[in-house]
Amino acid sequence: MDLELNARRLRVDALSLATREDLEEAIAAFAPLPPFSYLREPESGIVMVRARVGGTGKLFNLGEILISRCVVEARGKLGFGFAAEDDLKSAELAALLDCFGEIASLADKLEAVLRALKAKRERRLEAESRKIAKTQVEFFTLARGDDEPL
Amino acid sequence: MYVAVKGGEKAIKSAHALLSEARRGPLDIPEISQGQIRHQLGLAVERVMAEGSLYAPKLAALAVKQARGDLVEAIFLLRATRGTFPTWGYSEPLDSSAARAKRRISGTWKDLPGGQILGATFDYSHRLLDFELGDVARHSRPLGEAEEARGEGPRVPGEREPGQAREREPGETGAQEPGETGPSLEALPRAARILLGEGLLETESDDGETPGDLTRRTYPFPYSRELRLQSLARADEGFLLSLAYSTQRGFGSTHPFVAELRIGTVKVEFWAPELGFPVTVAEMEITECETVNQFRGNGGRPRFTRGYGLVMGDNERKALALAMVERALRAPEYEEGVKGPAQDEEFVLSHGDNVEAYGFVSHVKLPHYVDFQAELSLLRSLRENPGGTGDGFGEEGDGDGAL
Amino acid sequence: MSRSEMLGNFRDLGLGFKDPALSAQAAFRAALRAFAAPALPVEMDFASLFQAPPPLPAEMAALALVLADGEASVYLSPSLKDAGTYLSFHGGVAKVAPEEAFFVFAAAEAEAPPLALLRQGSEKAPDESATLILGGALTGKEGGVKYWASGPGIKEPRLWAPRGLSASFLAERGEIVAAYPLGIDIFLTGPNLLMGLPRTTLLERA
Numbered sequence: 051m052d053l054e055l056n057a058r059r060l061r062v063d064a065l066s067l068a069t070r071e072d073l074e075e076a077i078a079a080f081a082p083l084p085p086f087s088y089l090r091e092p093e094s095g096i097v098m099v100r101a102r103v104g105g106t107g108k109l110f111n112l113g114e115i116l117i118s119r120c121v122v123e124a125r126g127k128l129g130f131g132f133a134a135e136d137d138l139k140s141a142e143l144a145a146l147l148d149c150f151g152e153i154a155s156l157a158d159k160l161e162a163v164l165r166a167l168k169a170k171r172e173r174r175l176e177a178e179s180r181k182i183a184k185t186q187v188e189f190f191t192l193a194r195g196d197d198e199p200l
Numbered sequence: 201m202y203v204a205v206k207g208g209e210k211a212i213k214s215a216h217a218l219l220s221e222a223r224r225g226p227l228d229i230p231e232i233s234q235g236q237i238r239h240q241l242g243l244a245v246e247r248v249m250a251e252g253s254l255y256a257p258k259l260a261a262l263a264v265k266q267a268r269g270d271l272v273e274a275i276f277l278l279r280a281t282r283g284t285f286p287t288w289g290y291s292e293p294l295d296s297s298a299a300r301a302k303r304r305i306s307g308t309w310k311d312l313p314g315g316q317i318l319g320a321t322f323d324y325s326h327r328l329l330d331f332e333l334g335d336v337a338r339h340s341r342p343l344g345e346a347e348e349a350r351g352e353g354p355r356v357p358g359e360r361e362p363g364q365a366r367e368r369e370p371g372e373t374g375a376q377e378p379g380e381t382g383p384s385l386e387a388l389p390r391a392a393r394i395l396l397g398e399g400l401l402e403t404e405s406d407d408g409e410t411p412g413d414l415t416r417r418t419y420p421f422p423y424s425r426e427l428r429l430q431s432l433a434r435a436d437e438g439f440l441l442s443l444a445y446s447t448q449r450g451f452g453s454t455h456p457f458v459a460e461l462r463i464g465t466v467k468v469e470f471w472a473p474e475l476g477f478p479v480t481v482a483e484m485e486i487t488e489c490e491t492v493n494q495f496r497g498n499g500g501r502p503r504f505t506r507g508y509g510l511v512m513g514d515n516e517r518k519a520l521a522l523a524m525v526e527r528a529l530r531a532p533e534y535e536e537g538v539k540g541p542a543q544d545e546e547f548v549l550s551h552g553d554n555v556e557a558y559g560f561v562s563h564v565k566l567p568h569y570v571d572f573q574a575e576l577s578l579l580r581s582l583r584e585n586p587g588g589t590g591d592g593f594g595e596e597g598d599g600d601g602a603l
Numbered sequence: 604m605s606r607s608e609m610l611g612n613f614r615d616l617g618l619g620f621k622d623p624a625l626s627a628q629a630a631f632r633a634a635l636r637a638f639a640a641p642a643l644p645v646e647m648d649f650a651s652l653f654q655a656p657p658p659l660p661a662e663m664a665a666l667a668l669v670l671a672d673g674e675a676s677v678y679l680s681p682s683l684k685d686a687g688t689y690l691s692f693h694g695g696v697a698k699v700a701p702e703e704a705f706f707v708f709a710a711a712e713a714e715a716p717p718l719a720l721l722r723q724g725s726e727k728a729p730d731e732s733a734t735l736i737l738g739g740a741l742t743g744k745e746g747g748v749k750y751w752a753s754g755p756g757i758k759e760p761r762l763w764a765p766r767g768l769s770a771s772f773l774a775e776r777g778e779i780v781a782a783y784p785l786g787i788d789i790f791l792t793g794p795n796l797l798m799g800l801p802r803t804t805l806l807e808r809a
């Protein structure tokens with residue numbers, strides 16, 4: 051996959067995982083919005099989630115997940131958006147922001163917005179992780195044997 | 201035979217009105233919100249998603265509310281709602297090793313790489329009611345003490361007064377303190393790798409086959425292991441728990457060790473045709489349990505066998521039971537003989553789905569007037585003509601929905 | 604897969620049905636009528652169902668969007684190939700080889716794969732057979748041969764003069780549907796026209 055496609059993928063990923071509030075805040079930076087139309091109106095549907103036996107083995111179908119998606123067009127560029135659950139608004143906002151990344155005059159601003167989104171998420175995950183790490187069991191009587199035979 | 205029955209509309213309408221009244225309860229108690237159910241009765245929601253086989257936390261919370269906390273009814277509601285959405289295809293395989301863990305323990309190694317992480321667990325907690333969580337102090341307090349100690353526990357800064365409920369979005373946890381310090385979690389390699397390295401454990405590898413999907417068609421027994429895992433992932437937790445217990449009590453023992461149990465969040469990737477590459481579309485929580493079970497010879501090179509349990513959401517008890525039952529169902533594969541119910545594939549997989557079970561058991565309460573009248577007149581005629589060969593009920597005449 | 608195909612562009616993806624529910628219902632209803640009354644053309648303004656002209660004939664696009672999906676897969680004959688992205692975007696349609704397809708779209712008889720190659724179903728599941736959607740068959744040159752069509756959905760034998768279809772094609776079809784309940788169902792299409800030739804319809808030279 052070339053660099054440009056990879057960047058697009060990372061962008062769509064980041065927008066999918068952003069919260070509704072974060073997306074609403076992000077889109078506000080682009081007001082007034084350029085005119086846009088839907089290639090695919092925001093809609094929700096189901097994807098069957100696959101996993102692997104033992105984490106590494108054969109594929110199996112675990113169960114389904116509800117997601118939303120949307121495709122918009124603005125200034126001749128397409129934007130693809132996804133969101134968890136039945137959340138049409140988030141899917142639409144994600145699609146618009148993805149589209150702005152393709153529009154030359156808006157791309158820089160979008161980069162900055164994305165960086166802020168990612169930083170916010172990282173901070174949140176980091177705080178969660180620290181809290182969870184505090185519940186790590188410490189065996190004071192034994193060496194933590196990462197490289198010793200178990 | 202179908203016999204039309206008319207009437208009852210008024211009674212049914214009134215029953216529904218009464219149901220919504222009962223659901224709401226006394227009006228002087230604040231109505232519970234979807235967000236409160238999602239976050240404060242979270243494990244009920246997780247169970248509904250796993251057995252409803254649809255990961256949709258907000259809808260599952262609504263189902264719990266609508267079902268008045270009857271989880272099997274909520275699971276039924278979620279399954280029914282599932283049918284109203286279009287299906288878009290299959291995700292990329294989850295990478296459970298990359299899950300952002302919130303709990304990870306092992307019953308086989310106390311210091312496995314990455315460590316044991318207890319997370320928010322009921323383990324080691326006193327299984328005694330914590331009256332501090334209750335609404336009302338159990339007894340009046342001496343005067344003067346009452347002001348500070350009116351039993352609501354510590355108030356998180358910014359939290360509303362009780363009764364002023366506010367929806368919280370996923371990820372926003374009430375008790376989050378932004379200034380949390382200390383190290384964050386390390387990467388957590390799969391525990392099974394320790395044994396795999398020495399060749400002491402069966403390996404799992406991908407044969408590139410497209411797995412069957414029980415939601416799209418029916419399959420004859422025996423099932424493949426993949427189909428069994430799909431079926432068990434949506435099976436009733438109580439049913440699996442009892443079956444797992446039965447194996448421990450000797451009805452098809454599997455001698456399990458929990459190599460690893462983890463609960464964490466994974467990304468769900470979906471190959472979008474319009475993009476031509478997979479993208480992350482959402483995250484979901486999963487509970488994964490890997491057991492290491494009694495070893496089997498393999499040309500003089502015995503190896504541990506494995507059981508695997510994977511469930512959507514935070515469902516530790518179910519994942520554990522699932523891995524044990526999954527291993528028990530592999531009895532024919534290891535020529536262990538089918539000695540207990542948990543090893544009987546047709547028995548386990550045909551009866552584990554609580555939506556199916558609920559439906560068929562419940563239909564007995566629906567009108568069977570004609571069936572019953574037939575039995576009744578048969579019985580009467582047998583009594584009038586003694587010496588007949590009657591031995592009780594006639595042929596099972598239960599055509600579906602017969603009146 | 605080329606770059607443009609991968610990221611899609613406006614032209615490739617195009618716009619789908621005007622109203623996802625009502626347009627689909629109208630198209631499905633037309634298909635139902637065509638099969639309920641075989642050998643009788645159904646006229647309908649298929650183009651009006653779409654927000655913008657689809658990249659394949661409107662009647663074919665309509666049938667593809669209402670009948671096919673990720674599992675009920677399609678094959679597109681060479682001159683229809685470019686519509687693949689459009690159909691997968693708007694209908695989640697999966698494209699496969701002709702022998703695997705449940706819906707085989709061919710722009711004209713000359714492009715259609717041999718009927719014997721297509722799914723015929725099995726005794727246990729005769730429904731797992733292919734449906735052929737064949738374009739240019741209602742407006743082309745009249746072949747000169749006339750047929751009496753009879754069977755379910757036809758009260759009195761109906762005289763039919765095929766256009767744009769060879770006698771050998773219909774003979775081939777005759778052999779295939781003789782294996783009833785196995786066989787192939789056919790939609791013949793022309794601009795805003797649809798005609799059904801289900802496997803139950805018998806054709807005899809007039």
